[in-house]
Amino acid sequence: MEITELCEYKGDTWQIELDGARKFYVNGSIIESFELEKGQRLTLEELSDIQGADVLRKAKKRALYLLGERLMCRAELVQKLSKTYGAQVAEEAAEYVAGLGYINDEEYAPKLAEYLIRRKHWGVRRVRLEMLHRGLDRELVENVLADISEDDLDEELMSLIEKKYALKVQDFDDRRRTIAALARRGYDFGAIKRCINAYVQNNEDFGEFDEIYNEDEI
Numbered sequence: 001m002e003i004t005e006l007c008e009y010k011g012d013t014w015q016i017e018l019d020g021a022r023k024f025y026v027n028g029s030i031i032e033s034f035e036l037e038k039g040q041r042l043t044l045e046e047l048s049d050i051q052g053a054d055v056l057r058k059a060k061k062r063a064l065y066l067l068g069e070r071l072m073c074r075a076e077l078v079q080k081l082s083k084t085y086g087a088q089v090a091e092e093a094a095e096y097v098a099g100l101g102y103i104n105d106e107e108y109a110p111k112l113a114e115y116l117i118r119r120k121h122w123g124v125r126r127v128r129l130e131m132l133h134r135g136l137d138r139e140l141v142e143n144v145l146a147d148i149s150e151d152d153l154d155e156e157l158m159s160l161i162e163k164k165y166a167l168k169v170q171d172f173d174d175r176r177r178t179i180a181a182l183a184r185r186g187y188d189f190g191a192i193k194r195c196i197n198a199y200v201q202n203n204e205d206f207g208e209f210d211e212i213y214n215e216d217e218i
Helices: 028-033 044-069 074-085 087-099 105-118 124-133 138-146 150-164 172-184 189-201
Strands: 003-010 013-018 022-027
Touching (some): 013 028, 022 028, 022 044, 028 044, 044 087, 074 087, 150 172, 150 189, 172 189
Antiparallel strands (some): 003 013, 013 022
């Protein structure tokens, strides 16, 4: 195959015409990298390498854009890129941005856990499921969650009760619904009971908190 035409097309994009008929488009950096010029002959393998390099360039650019929107772990980035560029190219693009220091699961995991606990107000059970769903290594997830103290979790749960459920814990039926709602957020029954008890005891107008139902019923 012979390059019969090679010219700028739009912006940084160049047009390559092969044998006077077939046209395709690549970034100018690819033209420079492969030292392409009019009249040059290409094998099918060389053409595949050129097109593959341009796809990888796009995947790297997309990876940087996605990470500019929000932090994510490597597996999540690869999953998003794979939908457009395929698994192999996605892995190469992830390796590239990892080399630049833009993804680091060991640094990302504790930040994600803190965000889910303090901003989303989720309990450990739901946080664990979300972290695993995003593709973080299970051992890493467990180590991160093990470093979060029970006191810190109770503090977040107490804050949530005060802000959102203060009035509801006064009523028997509303208290039942509150327990169920907190369980759906991922808090375990023991923590829920402990924190509601503490909240009720700090507010003398409330009645004593009786065990309404067991954990299996949540």
